[in-house]
Amino acid sequence: MTEKRTAIVTGAARGIGAAIAKRLANDGYAVGVIDLDAAACTTTVEAITAAGGKALAVGADVSDAEQVTAAVDRIASELGAPTILINNAGILRDNLLFKMSVDDWDAVMGVHLRGAFLMSKACQKHMVESKFGRIVNLSSTSALGNRGQANYAAAKAGMQGFTKTLAIELGKFGITANAIAPGFIQTDMTAATAERMKVPFADFIKFSAEQIPVARVGQPEDIAHTTSFLVSEGAGFVSGQVIYVAGGPKD
Numbered sequence: 001m002t003e004k005r006t007a008i009v010t011g012a013a014r015g016i017g018a019a020i021a022k023r024l025a026n027d028g029y030a031v032g033v034i035d036l037d038a039a040a041c042t043t044t045v046e047a048i049t050a051a052g053g054k055a056l057a058v059g060a061d062v063s064d065a066e067q068v069t070a071a072v073d074r075i076a077s078e079l080g081a082p083t084i085l086i087n088n089a090g091i092l093r094d095n096l097l098f099k100m101s102v103d104d105w106d107a108v109m110g111v112h113l114r115g116a117f118l119m120s121k122a123c124q125k126h127m128v129e130s131k132f133g134r135i136v137n138l139s140s141t142s143a144l145g146n147r148g149q150a151n152y153a154a155a156k157a158g159m160q161g162f163t164k165t166l167a168i169e170l171g172k173f174g175i176t177a178n179a180i181a182p183g184f185i186q187t188d189m190t191a192a193t194a195e196r197m198k199v200p201f202a203d204f205i206k207f208s209a210e211q212i213p214v215a216r217v218g219q220p221e222d223i224a225h226t227t228s229f230l231v232s233e234g235a236g237f238v239s240g241q242v243i244y245v246a247g248g249p250k251d
């Protein structure tokens with residue numbers, strides 16, 4: 001890397017986002033750690049600074065246009081132009097279609113799709129000016145369809161179309177856009193799913209691992225590793241791809 005680039009990771013207070021933020025800091029980037037509550041980002045930021053890295057905690061709701069602009073402006077002025085963006089913030093509002101409320105639908109679309117749109121729009125001007133950019137959007141194997149997740153599956157499939165379009169529009173500015181579609185990753189999100197299904201998390205993990213070719217569930221670091229590759233200088237010819245990181249093939 002010729003200079004220390006700045007990366008932004010949304011939803012980075014915990015789970016996959018926290019692991020990505022720590023990995024990118026370890027790779028040498030300054031990291032803007034965004035989550036709903038700035039105080040919740042402290043653990044991630046402290047881990048990064050304790051390891052000798054640079055990070056800034058910023059509270060913002062990625063589905064709120066004004067908060068997104070303020071967060072990106074602050075990161076740009078305190079850490080430098082954000083030329084790497086990881087759209088990771090996510091929520092679940094699972095229910096079968098007949099029980100799914102309009103609020104459940106809107107909330108999921110708001111965080112995943114509107115959030116990724118607002119964040120990408122705010123960061124792309126820095127990327128275009130720098131003639132370099134890397135956008136990684138978190139999709140999911142649920143994009144292929146999953147019972148109880150009409151809203152989430154639609155949003156995660158939408159993330160894939162969004163990613164491919166950014167790749168087409170922004171490629172000539174040295175910007176790549178790719179999506180990572182994780183399978184089962186052991187985080188609070190999958191713990192909440194186990195709780196909703198009234199299955200002990202340990203049993204849920206064991207059962208899930210039995211269905212996965214590599215015979216284990218994923219860890220946040222598995223996604224961080226793939227992200228590290230996609231944002232690297234050398235990955236400039238990889239764009240518009242959806243990489244399933246699921247311990248086996250997906251259609």
Ligand code: NAP
Binds near residue numbers: 060115140183
């Ligand atoms: P997680 O543990 O629930 O963490 C998600 C983070 O996003 C939380 O810190 C949450 O903050 C934050 N967030 C939610 N809404 C936000 C908003 N409007 N603005 C800013 N931050 C917001 O989830 P995870 O398992 O790490 O998942 C990370 C991403 O990977 C998500 O996009 C998810 O859909 C995707 N994914 C996960 C899996 C999996 O198996 N875990 C599989 C496929 C895809 P609060 O704590 O304040 O709510």
